[in-house]
Amino acid sequence: METLKIGVAGLGRLGLIHAENIYNMKGIELTAISNLDEKINKKVKEKYKVPYTYTSYEDMLENPELDAVCIVTPSGFHTEHIRLALAKNLHIFCEKPIGLDVEDIKNTIKVIEKHDRIFHLGFMRRYDEDYLYAKELIDNGGIGDISLIRSYSIDPIQELDSFVNFAKKSPSGGLFLDMSVHDIDVIRWLTNSEISTVWATGNNKAAPELSEVNELDMGTVTMKLENNVTALLVAGRTASHGYHVETEIIGTKGMIRVAAAPEKNKVTVFNEHGTVRPSSQHFPERFARAYENEIKDFVRCIRENKPPEVTSLDGLRGTEVALACQKSFNENKLVDVKY
Numbered sequence: 001m002e003t004l005k006i007g008v009a010g011l012g013r014l015g016l017i018h019a020e021n022i023y024n025m026k027g028i029e030l031t032a033i034s035n036l037d038e039k040i041n042k043k044v045k046e047k048y049k050v051p052y053t054y055t056s057y058e059d060m061l062e063n064p065e066l067d068a069v070c071i072v073t074p075s076g077f078h079t080e081h082i083r084l085a086l087a088k089n090l091h092i093f094c095e096k097p098i099g100l101d102v103e104d105i106k107n108t109i110k111v112i113e114k115h116d117r118i119f120h121l122g123f124m125r126r127y128d129e130d131y132l133y134a135k136e137l138i139d140n141g142g143i144g145d146i147s148l149i150r151s152y153s154i155d156p157i158q159e160l161d162s163f164v165n166f167a168k169k170s171p172s173g174g175l176f177l178d179m180s181v182h183d184i185d186v187i188r189w190l191t192n193s194e195i196s197t198v199w200a201t202g203n204n205k206a207a208p209e210l211s212e213v214n215e216l217d218m219g220t221v222t223m224k225l226e227n228n229v230t231a232l233l234v235a236g237r238t239a240s241h242g243y244h245v246e247t248e249i250i251g252t253k254g255m256i257r258v259a260a261a262p263e264k265n266k267v268t269v270f271n272e273h274g275t276v277r278p279s280s281q282h283f284p285e286r287f288a289r290a291y292e293n294e295i296k297d298f299v300r301c302i303r304e305n306k307p308p309e310v311t312s313l314d315g316l317r318g319t320e321v322a323l324a325c326q327k328s329f330n331e332n333k334l335v336d337v338k339y
Contacts, residue, residue, distance in 0.1 A: 007032035015072035034060040098315025127293035143251030151183040154239040176325040193227040200328040242279035
């Protein structure tokens with residue numbers, strides 16, 4: 001089987017994760033990288049023996065050797081970068097969110113549908129073994145009918161200063177689109193239902209300066225789904241103990257908690273601080289295997305010419321709900337999600 005050649009666009013923390021995973025896969029070559037910082041490009045080129053490096057995404061797409069691209073650029077560029085890659089007839093893996101503007105996303109989906117190329121979206125929790133186990137239990141009726149879901153995503157407070165500096169320079173799309181889109185996707189995935197109504201609140205107790213750039217360090221959303229399930233979503237940037245991602249699903253015959261505590265491993269430490277369970281400290285640690293699995297699935301879909309489970313429509317729905325959450329917070333009212 002021929003070697004599949006992939007280029008990675010964007011070498012932030014997540015871009016570096018994808019680059020390493022692609023490099024370590026058999027039958028795959030990390031053929032090219034594009035990133036504005038030449039110093040980072042040089043380090044990645046040397047570490048992974050990358051044949052081609054670029055400071056321009058458009059220039060990388062001109063490389064005739066490429067079969068696919070992995071887009072990990074800032075969220076506001078995703079739709080444009082997707083369309084440019086399709087114009088070169090490349091397969092695409094794109095990180096979430098698919099985009100920040102609903103009409104732009106809809107137009108991009110039309111372009112995706114016109115091309116016979118694999119498009120895969122980076123909702124990595126669907127490839128996490130714990131979430132997959134919970135999904136199987138739910139689909140097999142293990143907890144009866146779902147009545148309520150509670151989903152938390154809270155980044156370490158140690159990274160808050162770094163995010164504040166980032167937010168002042170480049171818009172993330174807001175807390176709900178930047179972070180909660182993962183929880184929104186998990187809720188839709190686990191319930192097989194769309195979200196119909198949202199009520200969002202939030203504050204900036206830890207970083208008041210975020211209010212100046214229309215960001216939040218803590219937000220909550222209460223949701224009603226079309227199948228009458230209630231969901232509670234919490235997103236924040238202030239976890240003092242590490243990286244906290246947790247989901248609870250309550251059904252008529254039982255309940256499931258995924259990562260009720262963000263445990264790093266099965267070790268318990270007994271010392272002057274008492275009995276301590278070490279916690280995951282960042283997303284690359286918590287979802288390391290999931291990031292590997294989603295790239296493997298992307299490659300499998302290309303090899304077998306089969307559509308992935310995560311689609312562009314999932315990306316559109318995630319953005320639509322996240323923007324409704326932001327609208328609810330901005331206007332301090334209940335908002336019906338428009339599809």
